[in-house]
Amino acid sequence: MVSAIEATSPPVPRHVAIIMDGNGRWARARHLPRTAGHKRGVEAARRAIEACAQRGVEALTLFAFSSENWKRPDEEVSSLMQLFVTALEREVPRLMANDIQLRFIGAREAFPVRLQQRIAEAETRTAGATGLKVVVAANYGGRWDIAQAARHLAERVQNGELTLDAVTPEALDQALSTAGLPDPDLFIRTGGEHRMSNFLLWQMAYAELYFTDVLWPDFEACHLEAAIAAFSGRERRFGMTGDQVSEASHA
């Protein structure tokens, strides 16, 4: 539950979640293959990570590959898999040097073994970091996450570890892949589409939504600043009235 005191926005969101969209269109506008857009997208992700770390954001979740993205041409899917491997090899030392923790959410068992190994290594090597938590959503779907959490709770009920009464929103929250992270306060989608595309459906119940036409490879620190500025100007009411919120913030 959010208390009245917490309503209204702090200047910096604790958790930012981004749908990094527009790589393909960025490439097409330059008569380049879509893969070139994805490559430039990795650089934009690095900039966003650095900017969030500098801004004192606690957690940044990046949507890298949705459970629906397997429908893309085989060539694009396999070049994305290869890109994830090389990006991990290249970026992990920098993350370690900057005290940044990396973890993955999503059904990773569907990925090539080599990628699964790189993911596990990256998580182990950055596990002790105390700075920004970067969460990469890969083969992730919001419905998958809710279903796997429900299955986990159902198993515990079946084993007699949990009573039916204990199946609450809080218990489900703890069974999600994002357990332990605050819910995203600020959701950003680049690339001009105004949809959720099966991202963090449960967790974003009260996120502030921010959409920009900027294509992901063009996303710079100033665009993140603009999103944070828009967030800071919003009044988060969490169901209360505006008067209640201003009374609480002046108390």
Ligand code: IPE
């Ligand atoms: C997002 O960019 C990256 C992934 C989904 C991997 P897109 O590849 O969706 O770019 P557009 O939407 O085609 O421009």
Ligand code: IPE
């Ligand atoms: C969402 O982008 C997934 C990622 C950014 C990884 P898409 O480009 O796949 O979304 P849709 O299909 O246009 O909704």
Ligand code: MG
């Ligand atoms: Mg897209």
